[in-house]
Amino acid sequence: xxxxxxxxxxxxxxxxxxxxxxxxxxxxxxxxxxxxxxxxxxxxxxxxxxxxxxxxxxxxxxxxxxxxxxxxxxxxxxxxxxxxxxxxxxxxxxxxxxxxxxxxxxxxxxxxxxxxxxxxxxxxxxxxxxxxxxxxxx
Amino acid sequence: xxxxxxxxxxxxxxxxxxxxxxxxxxxxxxxxxxxxxxxxxxxxxxxxxxxxxxxxxxxxxxxxxxxxxxxxxxxxxxxxxxxxxxxxxxxxxxxxxxxxxxxxxxxxxxxxxxxxxxxxxxxxxxxxxxxxxxxxxx
Amino acid sequence: xxxxxxxxxxxxxxxxxxxxxxxxxxxxxxxxxxxxxxxxxxxxxxxxxxxxxxxxxxxxxxxxxxxxxxxxxxxxxxxxxxxxxxxxxxxxxxxxxxxxxxxxxxxxxxxxxxxxxxxxxxxxxxxxxxxxxxxxxx
Numbered sequence: 001x002x003x004x005x006x007x008x009x010x011x012x013x014x015x016x017x018x019x020x021x022x023x024x025x026x027x028x029x030x031x032x033x034x035x036x037x038x039x040x041x042x043x044x045x046x047x048x049x050x051x052x053x054x055x056x057x058x059x060x061x062x063x064x065x066x067x068x069x070x071x072x073x074x075x076x077x078x079x080x081x082x083x084x085x086x087x088x089x090x091x092x093x094x095x096x097x098x099x100x101x102x103x104x105x106x107x108x109x110x111x112x113x114x115x116x117x118x119x120x121x122x123x124x125x126x127x128x129x130x131x132x133x134x135x136x137x138x
Numbered sequence: 139x140x141x142x143x144x145x146x147x148x149x150x151x152x153x154x155x156x157x158x159x160x161x162x163x164x165x166x167x168x169x170x171x172x173x174x175x176x177x178x179x180x181x182x183x184x185x186x187x188x189x190x191x192x193x194x195x196x197x198x199x200x201x202x203x204x205x206x207x208x209x210x211x212x213x214x215x216x217x218x219x220x221x222x223x224x225x226x227x228x229x230x231x232x233x234x235x236x237x238x239x240x241x242x243x244x245x246x247x248x249x250x251x252x253x254x255x256x257x258x259x260x261x262x263x264x265x266x267x268x269x270x271x272x273x274x275x276x
Numbered sequence: 277x278x279x280x281x282x283x284x285x286x287x288x289x290x291x292x293x294x295x296x297x298x299x300x301x302x303x304x305x306x307x308x309x310x311x312x313x314x315x316x317x318x319x320x321x322x323x324x325x326x327x328x329x330x331x332x333x334x335x336x337x338x339x340x341x342x343x344x345x346x347x348x349x350x351x352x353x354x355x356x357x358x359x360x361x362x363x364x365x366x367x368x369x370x371x372x373x374x375x376x377x378x379x380x381x382x383x384x385x386x387x388x389x390x391x392x393x394x395x396x397x398x399x400x401x402x403x404x405x406x407x408x409x410x411x412x413x414x
Contacts, residue, residue: 001139001140001141001274001277002277003277003311003312003313003412003413003414005311005379005381005386007381007386035141035143036141036272037141037175037177037272037274037313039239039313039377039378039379041377041378041379041386041387043386043387043388043391044388044390044391045327045328045329045335045388045390045391050232051183051236051237052183052228052231052232053183053228056217056219058215058216058217059183059217059225059228061216061217062215062216062217062225062228062229063228063229063232066209066229070208070346071342077334077338078334078337078338079332079334079335079337079338081332087335087338090328090329090335090338090339091338091339091342093328094326094328094339094371094372095232095233095371096232097235097373098327098391099327099376099377099378100237100377101177101179101237101238101239101272101315101377102177102179102237103143103177103179103270103271103272104272105143105145105270105272110143110145110179110181110270111179111181112181112182112183112268114182114183115181115182115183115236130388132379132381132386133379134312134313134377134379134380134381136141136274136277136313136412137141138141139277139278139279139412173279173281174279174410174412175279175313175315175410175412177377188370189321189374189375190321190366190369190370191321191366194355194357196353196354196355197321197355197363197366199354199355200353200354200355200363200366200367201366201367201370204347204367208346233370233371234370235373238375239315239317239375239376239377239410240315240317240375241281241315241317241408241409241410242410243281243283243408243410248281248283248317248319248408249317249319250319250320250321250406252320252321253319253320253321253374274279274412275279276279
């Protein structure tokens with residue numbers, strides 16, 4: 001049994017969902033570990049991680065609209081230092097979460113057929129985001 | 139230190155919460171691992187995993203009603219290929235999450251007295267759902 | 277590769293967020309493990325764990341208000357055995373989640389600069405809360 005860690009960096013184009021399944025899977029494959037556990041942490045408080053449907057683009061459109069409704073920009077927030085998209089970004093990151101633990105079976109992330117791994121950017125501006133990854137197995 | 143993986147399959151009766159604590163605990167016990175970490179991934183985008191109160195049935199009634207309110211069926215969704223319960227199911231799965239990592243201490247999942255492990259089905263129709271499980275320890 | 281487990285106990289002053297980054301980091305450091313994975317489970321159904329901004333206090337004020345709005349006390353709940361803050365506490369714990377998995381890199385939790393680890397108490401009264409922690413690595 002052994003382990004590996006890395007920090008993967010992604011450039012987001014501003015608010016929206018960036019699929020990172022391929023990059024994470026490639027790094028896992030490169031370690032040679034074929035059975036184990038991959039754990040991810042988004043190292044930010046206004047971006048987050050989620051596993052969602054990777055086929056229909058409309059799912060991500062509806063998801064974005066839903067987050068807009070649950071944590072709206074036009075609310076009165078005590079914290080608005082960085083603009084009106086700052087606090088809603090923290091709330092949306094809380095709702096979706098920043099850590100994931102994914103079993104690796106037969107050399108692959110054990111995701112379902114329709115599941116993709118997404119980095120959710122909750123700020124309007126493009127950002128450089130870091131994901132810490134830990135892999136354990138053999 | 140060693141590891142084990144499996145795919146557990148559950149038949150859900152349609153929308154609602156199926157307690158899976160027993161099945162997961164039995165599989166953990168069967169591996170002989172008494173101290174470690176159990177990680178679970180629900181391999182679907184319209185079902186999810188959660189840890190909630192296992193005593194009062196009313197908690198799950200209120201939880202279902204709350205999810206209905208936060209991600210209602212009668213909203214206008216761009217994605218409705220599979221019917222009006224499709225997109226709300228994706229949203230509810232996002233809100234509750236699809237991965238869990240649970241320490242195993244003294245041969246048992248280290249859940250609190252009132253905590254149960256639930257598979258949440260968010261579609262109206264019965265489904266066959268897969269949970270990938272990874273266990274590490276000794 | 278080796279592992280360690282513990283139960284950390286925290287006294288909460290009632291509803292709000294208690295930062296636990298320091299206590300968890302100290303326990304991790306004490307094990308001598310410098311690269312690995314730390315997994316946490318809040319063993320309660322009306323308290324939860326979250327990673328959020330550790331600088332501006334206003335973020336936690338807004339977060340508390342947002343949780344109040346999404347899972348209000350003055351709703352009609354079927355489950356109200358322990359008072360009006362009981363069921364909303366379960367809902368808020370579901371929304372924020374009770375497990376976290378955090379990579380440890382270079383002897384430190386791989387959290388971002390602005391990320392803190394918080395125990396969220398969702399009941400009005402002070403409580404004693406247990407967090408089960410598993411650490412794996414070398």
